[in-house]
Amino acid sequence: MSEPHGRPAGLSPYDGLVARASALDTGDPLAPLRDRFMLDPAGPAVPAGPADPAQDGNGTVYLDGNSLGALSTGVLPRLTDVVNREWGELRIRSWEESGWWTAPERIGDRIAPLVGAAPGQLVVGDSTSVNVFKALVAAVRMAPAERTEILVDADTFPTDGYIAASAARLTGHTLRPVPAAGIAAAAGPQTAAALVNHVDYRTGRLHDLAAVTAALHAAGALAVWDLCHSAGALPVALDAAGADLAVGCTYKYLNGGPGAPAYLYVRRDLQPRFDSPLPGWNSHADPFGMAGDFQPAQGAPRGRVGTPEILSLLALDAALDVWDGVDLAEVRAKSLALTDFFLECVAALVPAGRVASVTPQAHAERGSQVSLRCADAGKVMGELTARGVVGDYRRPDLLRFGFTPLYTRYADALRAARVLADVIEGTA
Structure with a gap:
C-alpha cells in the first residue's frame, strides 16, 4: 500500500479519501450523538509513516457494535441511582414506587x-x-x-x-x-x-x-x-x-x-x-x-x-435515552454511506485479491455490517485488534465490521481500511 507511506505531490487518491472522510464527518447530522457514548479518542486517521501497534493504539476504532454496543454516558448515573436509592433505600417499595413492576x-x-x-x-x-x-x-x-x-x-x-x-x-x-x-x-x-x-x-x-x-x-x-x-x-x-x-x-x-x-x-x-x-x-x-x-x-x-431482571432492564432504559429524537431515516442513510465508504476504501487500499466482500452491494439487501472473506481471518483480526481496530471474525474465513451510525465516524472507516491494508501486506 504505497500511497499512505510515500505520497506524491498534489492530492493523491489516499489524500482524497482523507478529505472525503473529513467532509462527511463534518456534515453528519448524527455526529453530536458520539459524545453520548464512552469511546476512546478516535486516534489519527492518517499516520505519517507505516502503521505499527504503538501508533495505531492511540485510540480505538470500534467496529463491533453488531456484537456489543458501546456504553452510553447516561447508564452509569442511572444504575448508581437504582442501586443506591431504589434498591438500597426503597428496597421492596421500588416495585411500585419506582415502577419496577x-x-x-x-x-x-x-x-x-x-x-x-x-x-x-x-x-x-x-x-x-x-x-x-x-x-x-x-x-x-x-x-x-x-x-x-x-x-x-x-x-x-x-x-x-x-x-x-x-x-x-x-x-x-x-x-x-x-x-x-x-x-x-x-x-x-x-x-x-x-x-x-x-x-x-x-x-x-x-x-x-x-x-x-x-x-x-x-x-x-x-x-x-x-x-x-x-x-x-x-x-x-x-x-x-x-x-x-x-x-x-x-x-x-x-x-x-x-x-x-x-x-x-x-x-x-x-x-x-x-x-x-x-x-x-x-x-x-x-x-x-x-x-x-x-x-x-x-x-x-x-x-x-x-x-424481571431489574438492573439490566433499567440499564437498557437509560441506554434508550440516546434514541430520543433520532430520525431512523438518517440512521439508515448514514449506515449505507458508511458501509459504502468503507468498501470503497478497502478497494482502494487493500492489495488486490486478498479480501472479497460477501456483503451485498445493493442497498436494499444490505444491513449495517461489512463482511470480508479473508485467508487467516482469525490471525488478521487479532492483529487488527492489537493495532486499535476492533471488529470480529467468524470461522473459517470471514472478517466482520459492524457500523453503528450513532457513533461511528467516516474517519473510523478509513482508518480501519488503512490498518487492514497494512496487516494484509504484512501477512503476504
Missing part, C-alpha cells in the same frame, strides 16, 4: 418505535433464545393442526436453528431448513410457521421483511422474525408489514449492555391467541393471587415469565 412493558413501548410497532405489543425480558422459543412454539400452536412443518433459514444463527429443532420435536412438527432467499417460495399448505432472520449475521444480507411476510401469509403460514442484527441500525416496520411475531436482542445496535434483556413482539390481534410454552407467575392475569391454575394476562404481559 411495569418496566418490561414500559421499556417495550420505548423500543416499539425503533421496530415500527405501536405501543402495547412488546415486552422486554429474558434472552433472545428464550423469546425465540416462546414465539415459535406459540406460532405453531396458533396454526391449524394439519400444518405440520416449520421452516427455518438453513444458515441461521446456530441457536435459532437449535431452538427451531427443539420446537419441532416438542410440537410433533417437521423442521425443514431452506436457504433464506427461498423461504417465501418454500412455504406451502403444510407450513405452520417460518423463523426468518431480518439480517444475516455472517454476511450482513438484509431480507425483505414485508415481502417475505406477505408470501408466508399467502401460503397460510405465520412469520416469526429475528431482528437482532437490524433493530437500531435501520428502520423496521413490523406493523406495516403485518409481521406476526418478532424477537430481538438489545445489546447490539440498541447498546443495552452485555446480557441486556431481549424483547418479544406479538401483533395486537394475535395476543388473545398467544399461548406461551413458558407460562410463569409474571404472565398470570393475577400474579399475586397465587392460583393453582394458569390464567394468562391480557396483552403484551402474556410474554412475561418470571421476575
Whole structure:
C-alpha cells in the first residue's frame, strides 16, 4: 500500500479519501450523538509513516457494535441511582414506587418505535433464545393442526436453528431448513410457521421483511422474525408489514449492555391467541393471587415469565435515552454511506485479491455490517485488534465490521481500511 507511506505531490487518491472522510464527518447530522457514548479518542486517521501497534493504539476504532454496543454516558448515573436509592433505600417499595413492576412493558413501548410497532405489543425480558422459543412454539400452536412443518433459514444463527429443532420435536412438527432467499417460495399448505432472520449475521444480507411476510401469509403460514442484527441500525416496520411475531436482542445496535434483556413482539390481534410454552407467575392475569391454575394476562404481559431482571432492564432504559429524537431515516442513510465508504476504501487500499466482500452491494439487501472473506481471518483480526481496530471474525474465513451510525465516524472507516491494508501486506 504505497500511497499512505510515500505520497506524491498534489492530492493523491489516499489524500482524497482523507478529505472525503473529513467532509462527511463534518456534515453528519448524527455526529453530536458520539459524545453520548464512552469511546476512546478516535486516534489519527492518517499516520505519517507505516502503521505499527504503538501508533495505531492511540485510540480505538470500534467496529463491533453488531456484537456489543458501546456504553452510553447516561447508564452509569442511572444504575448508581437504582442501586443506591431504589434498591438500597426503597428496597421492596421500588416495585411500585419506582415502577419496577411495569418496566418490561414500559421499556417495550420505548423500543416499539425503533421496530415500527405501536405501543402495547412488546415486552422486554429474558434472552433472545428464550423469546425465540416462546414465539415459535406459540406460532405453531396458533396454526391449524394439519400444518405440520416449520421452516427455518438453513444458515441461521446456530441457536435459532437449535431452538427451531427443539420446537419441532416438542410440537410433533417437521423442521425443514431452506436457504433464506427461498423461504417465501418454500412455504406451502403444510407450513405452520417460518423463523426468518431480518439480517444475516455472517454476511450482513438484509431480507425483505414485508415481502417475505406477505408470501408466508399467502401460503397460510405465520412469520416469526429475528431482528437482532437490524433493530437500531435501520428502520423496521413490523406493523406495516403485518409481521406476526418478532424477537430481538438489545445489546447490539440498541447498546443495552452485555446480557441486556431481549424483547418479544406479538401483533395486537394475535395476543388473545398467544399461548406461551413458558407460562410463569409474571404472565398470570393475577400474579399475586397465587392460583393453582394458569390464567394468562391480557396483552403484551402474556410474554412475561418470571421476575424481571431489574438492573439490566433499567440499564437498557437509560441506554434508550440516546434514541430520543433520532430520525431512523438518517440512521439508515448514514449506515449505507458508511458501509459504502468503507468498501470503497478497502478497494482502494487493500492489495488486490486478498479480501472479497460477501456483503451485498445493493442497498436494499444490505444491513449495517461489512463482511470480508479473508485467508487467516482469525490471525488478521487479532492483529487488527492489537493495532486499535476492533471488529470480529467468524470461522473459517470471514472478517466482520459492524457500523453503528450513532457513533461511528467516516474517519473510523478509513482508518480501519488503512490498518487492514497494512496487516494484509504484512501477512503476504
